[in-house]
Amino acid sequence: MMSVEGPFVAAVMARLAEAKYNLAAHGVAFSFALIVEAPIISITAATTALCKDAHSYRKLNGFVTILNIVITVCMILMLLPPIFSTIMQDLIGLPDKITALTHTALIILLPWPSSIGFRRFYQGVLITRGLTQRITYGTLIRLAAMAVTALILFSLEVVGAYTGAAALSMGVVSELIAVRLMAQKSIQTVKQIQSDSNSEKELSYGYIAKFYYPLALMSLLSLGVHPMVTFFMGKSRYPIESLAVLPVVNSTVFMFRAIGLSYQETVIALLKNSRKNLQKLQQFAIGMGIVLVAVLSLIAYTPFSTIWFHSISGLDLHLTGFAGLPVRILAFMPALSVFITFQWAVLVHGGKTTHISLATAIEVSAILISLFILTSFANMTGVTAAAVSFFLGRMISNLYLVPHTRRQISLLS
Numbered sequence: 088m089m090s091v092e093g094p095f096v097a098a099v100m101a102r103l104a105e106a107k108y109n110l111a112a113h114g115v116a117f118s119f120a121l122i123v124e125a126p127i128i129s130i131t132a133a134t135t136a137l138c139k140d141a142h143s144y145r146k147l148n149g150f151v152t153i154l155n156i157v158i159t160v161c162m163i164l165m166l167l168p169p170i171f172s173t174i175m176q177d178l179i180g181l182p183d184k185i186t187a188l189t190h191t192a193l194i195i196l197l198p199w200p201s202s203i204g205f206r207r208f209y210q211g212v213l214i215t216r217g218l219t220q221r222i223t224y225g226t227l228i229r230l231a232a233m234a235v236t237a238l239i240l241f242s243l244e245v246v247g248a249y250t251g252a253a254a255l256s257m258g259v260v261s262e263l264i265a266v267r268l269m270a271q272k273s274i275q276t277v278k279q280i281q282s283d284s285n286s287e288k289e290l291s292y293g294y295i296a297k298f299y300y301p302l303a304l305m306s307l308l309s310l311g312v313h314p315m316v317t318f319f320m321g322k323s324r325y326p327i328e329s330l331a332v333l334p335v336v337n338s339t340v341f342m343f344r345a346i347g348l349s350y351q352e353t354v355i356a357l358l359k360n361s362r363k364n365l366q367k368l369q370q371f372a373i374g375m376g377i378v379l380v381a382v383l384s385l386i387a388y389t390p391f392s393t394i395w396f397h398s399i400s401g402l403d404l405h406l407t408g409f410a411g412l413p414v415r416i417l418a419f420m421p422a423l424s425v426f427i428t429f430q431w432a433v434l435v436h437g438g439k440t441t442h443i444s445l446a447t448a449i450e451v452s453a454i455l456i457s458l459f460i461l462t463s464f465a466n467m468t469g470v471t472a473a474a475v476s477f478f479l480g481r482m483i484s485n486l487y488l489v490p491h492t493r494r495q496i497s498l499l500s
Contacts, residue, residue: 088223088226089230089345090338090341090342090343090344090345090346091230091342092229092233092338093337093338093341093342094335094339094342094399094400095233095234095237096250096251096254097110097113097251097334097335097338097400097401098399098400098401099237099241099247099251099401100247100248100250100401101402101403102241102401103246103250104244104246104247106331106403107328107331107406108184108185108188108327108331109246109247109248110247110330110331110334111330112185112188112189113192113247113251113252114317114333114334115175115179115317116188116189116192116193116196117196117251117334118313118314119165119193119313119314120162120193120196121310121313122307122310122311122314123158123161123199123200124158124199124200124203124204125303125306125307125309125310125311126154126157126303126306126307127155127201127204127207127303128204128207128306129299129302129303129306130147130154130204130207130208130299131208131211131214131352132211132302132351132352132355132431132432132435133147133295133298134147134207134208134210134211134212134214134215135214135215135355135356136298136355136435136436137290137298138211138212139277139280139282140280140281141278141279141280143282143290144212144277144278146290146295147208147295149292150292150296150299151204151208155204155205156201158200158201158204159200159201162197162200163197166190166194171186172186175189175190178318179317179318179321180322181321185327185330188246188248188249192248192252193252195249195252195253195256196255198256199255202259202260202262202263205267206225206259206263206266206267209263209266209270209274210266211352212273213266213269213270213273214352214356215273215277215356216273216276216277218273221266221270224265225262225265225266225269226262228265229258229259229261229262229265230258231261232257232258232260233254233255233261234254236253236254236257237250240254298438298440300440301440301443301444302435302440302444304444304447304448305443305444305446305447308444308447308448308450309451311451312455312480315451315454315458316454316473316476317330319455319458319459319462319469319473320333320469320470322462323462323467323468323469323472324466324467324468324469325409325468328405328406328409328469328470329409329468329469329470329473330469332402332410332413332470333413333469333473335396335402335406335410336410336413336414336417336470336474339395339396339414340383340414340420340421343380343382343420343421344379344420344424346379346421346425347372347375347376347379347421347422347424347426347428348424348428349428350375350425350428350429350432351428351431351432351435352432353432354368354428354429354432354433354436355432355435358432358499368429369429372425372426372429375425376421376422376425376426377422379421380418380419380421380422383414383418383421386414387414387415387417387418388415392410392414392415393407393411396410396411396414409468409470410470413470413471413473416474416475416478417474417477417478420477420478420481423478423481423482423485426485427446427481427484427485427488429492430485430488430489430491430492431443431488433492433495433496434491434492436499437495437499439491439495442488446484446487446488447484449483449484450480450481450484451480453479453480453483453484454476454477454480457472457476457479457480458472458476461476
């Protein structure tokens, strides 16, 4: 459900004035907001694995608070005019108009990273108590707040990039408040579970940092690639069109990838109970991957593609023409996402998170090398080069993890 957010916001912005520039600015702002939130986004997996009693809850809560403060300060520093201008104009080469729109949009997105950090921490607590349905309720509240904000600002004809940023910020803040209230009883229950002296000695901030560091690095690398992709978009053929279309294509594909990405915490939680669950988890992942690819292919490889991008997403026919090939290239990404999150979960369960970071580093490297070759030598349109690079990177990362995952499965008790 959360993946509906991107296409909805893009569809609203596409129907406001100067859609091409505002979609481009929103895409740039969102890519930088993602890299700021990257260090905290994997905290759900860490909480699911480590939060067992009062001591572990207090330590994790303190860890999340410190990390949220750090990433918010980093975002504020990035928004300082000299630093921001250097990044956006000197490095990426954005026009003045898009740079100004992006700067204000990022200011509006300031609550985004810390809200997501605390929300994902409380979601981890809910998962450990088996209350995953409450996460769904929180997502519904997020979508409602986002949609209402977007529609109100649309009716007031607020600038598109600002409308998109405000809708996203209002959504995550509302979801944080809702999840915190729904997790209250679970938090009290966890706080009442007394830990023994050995576990208190073992679960220190140093231990949490050592456990979490590879997960944070994985997220930082995987989400950090988006600003780098933005750099190549700015240097490619049809840069403004590519920057405008890429977030719409990505949000469309993400609607199907998101289901697979959510599978990680499910596998971690169920492997905790028994190795007997492994075969069913594998079968479910295969079935889910097939279904997701089949449904996305109906959009990508049929005339419905034009209906989706033009009539529903609101792109004009010129921009719609740029979206068709990239979404066809990315049609198999949902299956690759299911496969890789299953492998991540097995490795997190076994405490082998370093392999995840290495796989992510390999994926990012493959994306950047492919982008450089395709935009510099193949003279490929930016958004198409990005699609090819994303697909190749994710496939190579999956292949790297296969032997490590098999080894870890053989050790499950």
